């Protein structure tokens with residue numbers, strides 16, 4: 258199984274996002290680096306709008322992720338509710 | 347009294363359709379071949395452009411909104427850094443060599459990428475990739491401008507920042523990045539996409555921005571950190587465009603495979619030679635280091651690129667040629683300036699090319 262990842266800037270906007278990702282993906286590993294975090298996960302990683310909204314207490318548009326996104330890997334699929342990263346192989 | 351019913355907002359997928367395909371039309375008084383003269387000559391066969399979709403489903407209206415937000419954040423930090431005399435707080439003066447290398451070797455390529463994507467965005471017959479290329483073209487000019495703008499603060503206090511564009515055409519080691527992009531923009535639109543969108547953005551760009559920019563942050567250079575991460579936030583979209591275009595081309599016609607494979611081999615090798623500049627910065631120019639070039643290579647090329655090529659194997663794609671040579675280079679840390687004496691010292695040929 259290959260690893261997918263998402264990397265985000267470390268700041269106040271991303272803290273609840275990172276928390277939500279880690280909670281929704283128990284198999285994910287947090288990798289902290291200067292000014293950024295990289296979250297690695299085997300095979301698949303999902304970012305859920307509802308989990309982020311629960312933490313920040315307001316509506317969240319998943320496209321807001323682009324503001325603090327540094328990088329990612331894997332095949333992407335985005336809907337109104339979820340952003341999924343996955344490798345087929 | 348009538349109830350006011352709020353008009354239902356379109357979902358992401360419908361909005362994407364409306365704002366890409368919905369804005370396109372089929373011309374009736376000019377032939378498609380005349381409007382898109384570069385679409386066929388490279389031998390790539392496309393049967394249905396509508397099959398291409400941006401998986402982020404970003405539309406121009408949302409694009410402007412989020413890009414404006416990125417710029418606001420960026421300029422707040424750049425201003426604070428300049429106002430605070432932040433340049434006095436970098437770890438060591440020699441760190442600035444890394445920034446000079448970036449400004450002369452990388453920022454002009456951002457501008458070339460802007461030009462390239464403007465061209466390709468005009469030439470692809472499909473509305474989906476055209477919109478994505480338009481966004482990337484705007485991103486890339488933003489990268490060039492914000493880099494020049496951020497680094498102009500250093501130009502007030504230190505030598506060597508004043509004439510980067512001129513340097514690109516005259517300093518010998520900069521012939522590597524320069525020829526890379528000059529060749530890419532003079533290729534056809536599909537080769538350009540494989541060269542820049544895929545081989546450079548997807549396979550190699552993480553190596554440029556992620557460890558280097560994190561290293562800039564670690565060395566107190568908030569200017570570079572903020573333009574770097576701001577640019578990199580667009581890269582996720584660029585990488586996705588590159589990957590989706592490759593998958594799309596391969597799915598459209600089996601005849602496309604050998605052409606695409608050849609381009610991947612060629613451009614991964616050439617991109618690797620450009621990135622030796624980053625190897626140089628990371629291993630020799632960061633007073634406080636976050637990781638070596640070799641470690642960055644293992645994470646972002648071997649692990650991540652490995653996963654990518656495993657995924658693409660279903661289309662018949664194999665990993666790029668000359669990987670053994672690339673692995674040798676990174677294991678022994680051979681940056682651009684140290685290549686003399688190797689069998690292949692030219693940036694534009696593979697080690698085994700005849």
Ligand SMILES: [Fe+2]
Pocket residue numbers: 456459485486489577
């Ligand atoms: Fe860029």
Ligand SMILES: [Fe+2]
Pocket residue numbers: 459486547580581584
């Ligand atoms: Fe880019």
